[in-house]
Amino acid sequence: MAERLSNREGIKGMANPTRYGIERVAYWLQRLSGLGLLAYLIGHIYETSTIVNGKIAWDKMLEFTQTTQGHIFLTLVIGMCVFHTANGIRVMLGHGGIGVGKPGQPEYPYKAASLNYKQRLCIWVSIALAALAMMYGASVLLGD
Amino acid sequence: MAVVEVPKPSEASNTKTSQPNTITLRIARSNPSAEQELSFSEFQIPVQKWTTVLEAILYVKQNFDHSLAVRYSCRQASCGSCGMKINGRPALACYTKISELNSNVITVEPMNNFPIIRDLAVDFKQLISNHKKMKPFIIREDSEVTPESKEFVQTPQDLEKFLQFSYCIKCGLCNSACPTMATDESFIGPQGLAQAYRYVADNRDKGKDDRLKIVDDSHGIWRCHFAGSCSHVCPKGVDPAMAIQLLRGYLLGFRK
Structure with missing residues (x-):
């Protein structure tokens, strides 16, 4: 009821990557990869903590994780990690006002200087690096 | 001096054929204070290539339903009154031409993240x-207005x-x-x-x-x-x- 009255888009609107260009897609991917990495970190701590229960428990856990599905998941983690790092550097520099352009007299049709080609290039490079890292990771993990 | 050229007859006729004469305008209607749920009213609107979304909305007010609530004033993107969601994106209704939306169906809704007063009018x-x-x-x-201080x-x-x-x-x-x-x-x-x-x-x-x-x-x-x-x-x-x-x-x- 409160949401209807305030007319907020809520998580559905926040998580919608369409409508506002590649910058909004990058925002969405950054959030998604952040959550994915957090889930991986929790899972990784749980996985490695089984070692304290002895060799049998550890071997059992490896049987569960060292599978094709497990390796596909790890490939995704590699992609998330690379994208999150590369795009994160772009965002951090942007947060300091670096690479966001200079204020000036806006001219019609008002192209925003902060959404410049350098920013877009960095986003595409982050996506490309993540794809390359995933391909390399997949070849190592699933190669044999 | 700015020179305004009259389009050649062939150019004018080409533009005319590519632009439909009638569009469907879907307008979100709601009235939270009367506990009226969100619904959409549809209207068939005749348009020209220069018709703006605001003009289409005002056509509805003039010819079909004068109870439609919409805030507007200057009609030239100076006052900032007619912000609304047009085909899913926030935009000024007076600054958005129907021809540039490339759609025969135009959906207008109140802007998100602002409480709705009624229909398209939101609380600022x-x-x-x-x-x-x-x-x-x-x-x-x-x-700088006091005489002893400098500009x-x-x-x-x-x-x-x-x-x-x-x-x-x-x-x-x-x-x-x-x-x-x-x-x-x-x-x-x-x-x-x-x-x-x-x-x-x-x-x-x-x-x-x-x-x-x-x-x-x-x-x-x-x-x-x-x-x-x-x-x-x-x-x-x-x-x-x-x-x-x-x-x-x-x-x-x-x-x-």
Whole structure:
């Protein structure tokens, strides 16, 4: 009821990557990869903590994780990690006002200087690096 | 002197054939105070290639349903009154031509992240209150209007540092597109933060520390993640995303 009255888009609107260009897609991917990495970190701590229960428990856990599905998941983690790092550097520099352009007299049709080609290039490079890292990771993990 | 050319007959006829004469205008209707749920009314509207969305809405008011609630004033993108969601994106109705939407069905809804008053009219209370919180005026002890003090000289370079941010018409489109505003109702929003920068960057102003204290809050500038959607939808080229990043540069020590 409160949401209807305030007319907020809520998580559905926040998580919608369409409508506002590649910058909004990058925002969405950054959030998604952040959550994915957090889930991986929790899972990784749980996985490695089984070692304290002895060799049998550890071997059992490896049987569960060292599978094709497990390796596909790890490939995704590699992609998330690379994208999150590369795009994160772009965002951090942007947060300091670096690479966001200079204020000036806006001219019609008002192209925003902060959404410049350098920013877009960095986003595409982050996506490309993540794809390359995933391909390399997949070849190592699933190669044999 | 500007020269306006009359289009050649062949060009004019080509344009005419590519543009449909009638479009379907879907208008979101709701009245929260009367507990009326959201529904859509559909109207067939005759359009020309220069017809704006606002003109189509006013055609509905004039010919079909005068009870439709819509806020508008200047019809030339100067007053910032007619912000609404047009085919899913926030835009000014007076500044959006139907021909540029490339669709025979146009859906207009009230802007998101603002409480609905009725139909397409939304409540700007929060936006105005956040704008006022940013102290949108020059802060300094002396004044250039008193006879004994000198005029505050500004070079064109000084002016350029804040001029584009002073073009904000408070239409609220940036707040409507912002992903943080979608979930955080206490967030200052791109409009307010951009206005804080407008005064911080003004070399006549001495209130930088005050304003930085206001925006350095858990629902303040740190909630902006540079998604850039605010700058995508700004109809005046204000570029709030740039203003916010430059303002944050002061807090992070990148700027003095």
